[in-house]
Amino acid sequence: MKAVVIQEDHSVQLEDRPIPEPGPDEILIKVIAAGLNHTDHxxxxxxxxxxxxxxxxVGEVVKLGSNVPDHEVKKGEKRFAFVRGAISETNGAFSEYMTCLWDGTSLIPPSITPQEAASIPIPFATAMQCLYYKLPIPEYPHRSNGEWIVIWSGASAVGQYAIQLARLAGLRIATTASPSRWKLVQNLGADVVVDYKDPEVIQKLRNATNDSIQYGIDCISQKGTPQLVQQAFRPEGGDLVLVLFNLDNLPRPEVKTRAMMGYNILGYEAQVGDIFYKAVPEQRAMWVRWCKLCTKLFGDGQLKPLDVEVIGGLDQVQKGFELLRTGNHSKKIVFNVG
Structure with a gap:
């Protein structure tokens, strides 16, 4: 198969690799489309x-491991999957074939395309972890009591899914976005939108929510945003989740602020730089539940995938990295594979 391989200079190139064999609890998928995330770069x-x-x-199931129940997964089905890239010489999403644990995949409903489905796994899983694991938000189908949440950067990939999940949870949603993206986030469920570049952004968020923001997700979590988002919370504080580890110099101790690690959802230990993350079985169990729920919720339109831009095949991954680096894109970048 063809696979996108990291080179000595940390660029990427297509190389030939053997097609991986699924383990007992894994499936082999023939990749149709792959989504690009900042973590890939x-x-x-x-x-x-x-x-x-x-x-x-996103791919077509072509082989089942020996322990995979054939009443749950069938050959020929199209499923989305999430693996950790850049750690294996035999497996990764930017390739023509990929293996993954079967119960961490989701059957794609016919109402969305494989390319749209490629926008789901990491951004959706991150938003889901923030809301239902790090924040004390009741998990679907239960609903909150209409508390206010601020989602910083609501038009980001994680932000769009966080808005939709917060809406399903019955929260009232304040968010930030550039004016050109206001209609998008309002259509997804945002009640209040403020331009993140507005010098009065914090005061406007506090005024519009009657100074009642209790929960928050910072989808940027760098260059001063955690310190800024804390200022939007109600006087008595609340709970804020960051998508990156940026916990220094936070001005408000009454705003309980934690960072999360997306790879925890896969259920195994992970090391990123100098930080070691223990396996968290509860997070993996949550992801397995949501993989089943996704088929229904995306299928009946309660959740919508991101707008995507297909920029080519796997030979365009390096170009995609450059687009991410420069911010020169407005839609989720996806590659056609097969």
Whole structure:
């Protein structure tokens, strides 16, 4: 098969690799489309040369491991999957074939395309972890009591899914976005939108919510945003989740602020840089539940995938990294594979 492999200079190139064999609890999928995430670019810069890049893929099931129940997964089905890229020389999402644990995949409903489905795994899983694991929000189908949540950068990939999940949870939603994206986030469920560049952004958020913001997700979590988002919370504080580890110099101790690690959802230990993350079985169990729920919720339109832009095949991954680095894109970048 062809696979996108990290080089010694931390660029990526297509190389030939053997098609991987699924383990007992895994399935082999023939990749149709793959979604690009910021973690893919960062992992290429930090990962070991020779490993295969890519985390998010959509593909057709072509082989089942010996323990995979054939009443749950069938050959020929199209499923999305999430693996950790840049750690294996035999497996990754930016390749023509990929293996993954069967119960961490989701059957794609016919109402969305494989390319749209490629926008789901990591951004959706991150938003789901923030809301239902790090924040004390009741998990679907239960609903909250209409508390206010601020989602910083609501038009980001994680932000769009966080808005939709917060709406399903019955929260009232304040968010930030550039004016050109206001209609998008309002259509997804945002009640209040403020331009993140507005010098009065914090005061406007507090005024519009009657100074009642209790929960928050910072989808940027760098360059001063955690310190800024804390200022939007109600006087008595609340709970804020960051998508990156940026916990220094926070001005408000009454705003309980925690960071999360997306790879925890896969159920195994992970090391990123100098930080070691223990396996968290509860997070993996949550992801397995939501993989089943996704088929229904995306199928009946309660959740919508992101707008995507297909920029080519796997030979365009390096170009995709450059688009991420420069911010020169407005839609989720996806590659056609097969």
């Amino acid at each position: 960062k992992s290429a810069l930090l990962g070991n040369p020779g490993t295969i890049s890519g985390c998010d893929a």
